[in-house]
Amino acid sequence: MIVAIGSDLVSVERIRGVLERHPRRFLSRHFTPLERDYALAAADPAPRLAARWAAKEAFAKVWPAPLGWRDVWVAHEGVRPVLRFAAGLERALREEGLVCHLSLSHERDFAMALVVLEKVTHPS
Numbered sequence: 001m002i003v004a005i006g007s008d009l010v011s012v013e014r015i016r017g018v019l020e021r022h023p024r025r026f027l028s029r030h031f032t033p034l035e036r037d038y039a040l041a042a043a044d045p046a047p048r049l050a051a052r053w054a055a056k057e058a059f060a061k062v063w064p065a066p067l068g069w070r071d072v073w074v075a076h077e078g079v080r081p082v083l084r085f086a087a088g089l090e091r092a093l094r095e096e097g098l099v100c101h102l103s104l105s106h107e108r109d110f111a112m113a114l115v116v117l118e119k120v121t122h123p124s
Contacts, residue, residue, distance in 0.1 A: 001118065001119045001121070002116060002117070002118055002119075003062070003098065003117045003118060003119050004061075004062035004116075004117040005062065005114070005115070005116050005117075006057075006058040006059060006060070006061030006062040006114075006115045006117075007058050007061070007112065007113065007114045007115070008053075008054040008055075008057035008058040008061070008112065008113050009054065009110055009111075009112045010050040010051075010053050010054045010057070010110065010111045010112070011050070011109065011110060012046050012047050012050045012106065012108065012109055012110060012111055013046075013109065014050075015046050015049050015050040015053060015111075016046035019045065019046060019049065029069060030053065030056075030069040030070070031049065031052060031069070031070070031073070032070050032073040034073060034075060035049075035052050035073050035074060038074075038076075039052065047106040047107075047108075047111055048106070050106060050110075050111035051074070051081075051104045051105070051106045051111040051112075051113060052073070052074045052104075053111070054104070054111050054112055054113035055072070055074050055081070055083060055102055055104060055113040055115065056069060056072050056073075057113070058102075058113040058114060058115040059072050059083060059100065059115045060072075061115070062100075062115055062116075062117040063089075063117075065092075067089070068086075070086070071085060071086040071089050072084070072085055072086075072089070073085075074102070074104070081102050081103075081104045082102055083100050083102045083115070096119070097119050097120050097121065098117055098118065098119055098120070099117075099118045099119075099120050100115060100116070100117055100118075101115065101116040101117075101118065102114070102115055
């Protein structure tokens with residue numbers, strides 16, 4: 001059963017501007033090493049960073065408790081993006097029987113993320 005849906009749309013130019021003004025601080029405060037490495041491997045990291053920013057914001061819209069920027073991050077299973085979580089948050093999701101689904105997209109001007117939080121019921 002779907003519990004919540006969150007989405008976010010981010011301007012790639014906005015992320016590019018922050019990255020140019022405060023690269024070290026911006027990257028270290030808001031992204032995990034995995035996310036930084038993935039984004040910085042691209043000729044233009046801004047679209048990848050914007051998509052990851054959108055994913056964090058979209059998840060924050062479906063989760064009732066405060067989050068840190070690095071409590072949620074985007075990883076990959078093959079080519080599919082997936083959300084990963086800090087240990088305490090992962091445990092809370094598991095205890096509630098919740099599974100999180102993620103879709104990302106970006107183009108020249110914008111990046112977007114859609115997060116679906118699903119309650120999984122297992123037959124007894």
